[in-house]
Amino acid sequence: MELLPSYKELKSQFPASASQDNFIEDCRETVKSILNGTDKRLLLIVGPCSIHDFHSAKEFAFRLKCLAESLSSHFFILMRVYCEKARTATGWKGFLYDPLLDGSNQLLLGIKKTRELLLELCDLRIPAATEFLDPLTAYYYEDLISWGSIGARTSSSQIHRQFASNLQIPIGFKNGIAGNISAAVQGAYAASQPHAYMALHENGWPIATQSKGNLDTHIVLRGGETKTNFDSHSISEALARLSHANLPERVLIDCSHHNSNKKHEKQPIVFQSIIDQVLAGNSFIKGLMIESHLYAGNQPFHFNPQELRYGVSITDSCLDWNSTQTLIEWGAHQLQENLNPSKKLSLSSESLFSSMICTKLKS
Numbered sequence: 001m002e003l004l005p006s007y008k009e010l011k012s013q014f015p016a017s018a019s020q021d022n023f024i025e026d027c028r029e030t031v032k033s034i035l036n037g038t039d040k041r042l043l044l045i046v047g048p049c050s051i052h053d054f055h056s057a058k059e060f061a062f063r064l065k066c067l068a069e070s071l072s073s074h075f076f077i078l079m080r081v082y083c084e085k086a087r088t089a090t091g092w093k094g095f096l097y098d099p100l101l102d103g104s105n106q107l108l109l110g111i112k113k114t115r116e117l118l119l120e121l122c123d124l125r126i127p128a129a130t131e132f133l134d135p136l137t138a139y140y141y142e143d144l145i146s147w148g149s150i151g152a153r154t155s156s157s158q159i160h161r162q163f164a165s166n167l168q169i170p171i172g173f174k175n176g177i178a179g180n181i182s183a184a185v186q187g188a189y190a191a192s193q194p195h196a197y198m199a200l201h202e203n204g205w206p207i208a209t210q211s212k213g214n215l216d217t218h219i220v221l222r223g224g225e226t227k228t229n230f231d232s233h234s235i236s237e238a239l240a241r242l243s244h245a246n247l248p249e250r251v252l253i254d255c256s257h258h259n260s261n262k263k264h265e266k267q268p269i270v271f272q273s274i275i276d277q278v279l280a281g282n283s284f285i286k287g288l289m290i291e292s293h294l295y296a297g298n299q300p301f302h303f304n305p306q307e308l309r310y311g312v313s314i315t316d317s318c319l320d321w322n323s324t325q326t327l328i329e330w331g332a333h334q335l336q337e338n339l340n341p342s343k344k345l346s347l348s349s350e351s352l353f354s355s356m357i358c359t360k361l362k363s
Contacts, residue, residue, distance in 0.1 A: 004108055006204035007139045014115045016143060020122040027127035027146035030076055031170045032216050035250050035286050039076070042278065042335075043252065043287025045129045045147065046324065047080025049298075049316035051095045054117060056294055056311045057081070060321070061126045063294075067325055068126070071332040078147055079126050080289070083114045084133040085315055086153050088177075092301050092314070096137060101305045101314075111140045118144035132171075135163040136200070145169055149220060150191075152176055152257075156183040164191035166199070166211035172220040172252055179224015179258065185241045188217040192247070218250045220289070223258030230259045230270050232277055239284050249284045256291040256316065264296060264317040268327050275331045279338050290327075296320035 005013070016024070033039035046064060051057050061079055068077035085094035092098060099110040118141055121128050127146035132138045133154070142148070148167065152174045154160045164171045164187075173187035193213045201207045221229045221238060229238070230253050239249045253259070253274050260266035267290055278285050294311030301314045308314065319327070 002108065004111075006202060007200070008202040008204075010111060010115070010140050011143070011202075014112065014119060016119065016122065020119065020144075023122055023125060024127075024144060024146060027078070028169060031078075031127075031147050034076060035170060035216060035218055035248070037250075037283065041072075041074055041076050042285075043147070044075040044077045044328065045080050045252075045287065045289040046077060046292050046328070047129075048082070048293045049080075049256075049291045049313050049318055050082045050085045051114075051117070052101060052314050053305075053308075053310070054113065057117060058120065059311070060292075060294060061121055061124055063321055063325075065124055065126055067328060071328065074332045074335040075328065076127075077328075078129040079121060080291070081118065081121065081128040081130050083110070083117075083141075084131065084137065086131065086133055086151050088153070094133075101301075101303065101308070103303045111137065115141050115144065132160070132163065132167075135159060138163070139200070139202070142167065142169065147172070149174060150187060152222060155187040158190075161187050161190040162195045162197040162211065163199075164217065165193065165195045165214050166209065167214055169214075170216040170218070171214055172218050174220045174222050174254070175224065175229065177225060177258075179227050179229060181219065181221070181229070181238050181241060184219040185238075185245050185247065188219055188242075189245050189247055191217045218248070218252065218286070220252045220254055221259070222254035222256070222289075223260075225258060228259045228261075228270075230255075230273055232282070235277070235282065235285065250286045251284060252287045252289060253285065254289040256289065262316065264291065264319050267291065267319055268323070271327055271331065275334050279334060290324060291316055291318045292321065292324040293318040294321050296323070 034043050064079055083094050083096040096110040096114045098105050099113050129147040130145050131149045131151045148169045149172045150160045155173045173184040175181040175184045191214050195211045199209045223229050242249050255267040255270040259270050293313050298313040298317040
């Protein structure tokens with residue numbers, strides 16, 4: 001057994017500056033504006049299935065920053081920073097739980113390294129998106145997150161719905177693993193309402209608390225075990241379910257997981273379909289998610305990190321960086337052509353220089 005510091009103590013060791021706090025607040029407001037339709041851009045959440053290596057995560061962030069800056073007229077890009085990994089049964093539970101990848105399960109070190117990484121992303125001006133898997137660990141770092149999700153395995157959990165209702169962060173509820181969207185719709189509704197429940201104070205005491213409800217909940221379609229749900233009919237059905245629940249009609253589409261049949265090379269098919277639907281006039285689609293890493297595919301997990309290939313996922317299979325960049329630039333080009341066919345999308349000289357620097361970065 002190991003005693004852990006309180007949320008307040010840990011945050012005081014790794015504090016966010018006023019500049020970092022302002023950056024996070026601005027990013028959250030931008031996400032809310034996109035969800036509410038006042039900002040017409042699309043959210044784009046891009047990054048590894050899970051973080052397992054500090055250095056490759058930072059290299060990915062550098063590259064993503066260059067792309068985000070050059071395409072900011074069409075996409076608001078956040079980095080997928082998943083430091084906890086949901087498991088169907090057992091397995092490696094993520095960087096936060098086992099940061100050394102050796103089975104030592106040094107949770108405190110993982111919490112510190114997670115917060116350290118998120119602070120560095122703030123300095124890079126890269127907004128972070130994550131899945132909140134465990135409400136107990138979440139308060140160590142939720143102040144550094146710009147968008148959060150409740151995953152397919154926990155969307156129906158009352159504990160997670162209560163937790164989400166007390167966050168000042170836009171939260172997406174994913175449909176269940178089987179593909180049923182009821183849990184996501186009900187989760188988004190439940191989290192939008194006030195709740196009385198038990199939680200932990202920032203000093204570590206158990207408390208009775210009352211949430212106000214989170215008005216920025218929405219759903220994320222990620223497909224199911226037997227079917228995808230990124231097609232126009234599935235999206236229309238999801239929107240109708242939201243309307244029936246008196247919720248705002250807005251969805252994000254996960255290009256990975258069961259929408260791609262867990263095959264990374266199929267993610268572009270989903271992405272292209274969604275861009276086409278947006279161009280056809282579906283303004284209720286607010287964004288997309290892509291699982292991407294420096295190199296394609298995935299690799300088996302080893303308790304010896306030296307055996308792992310750099311920049312390759314150890315969980316779900318991911319697109320490589322070059323394919324990701326090409327895909328997103330294609331999407332931006334299509335959106336630009338739709339807005340103004342005579343105006344060609346181009347990178348600024350500064351962004352071009354940054355892109356050349358970024359492609360050479362390797363920590």
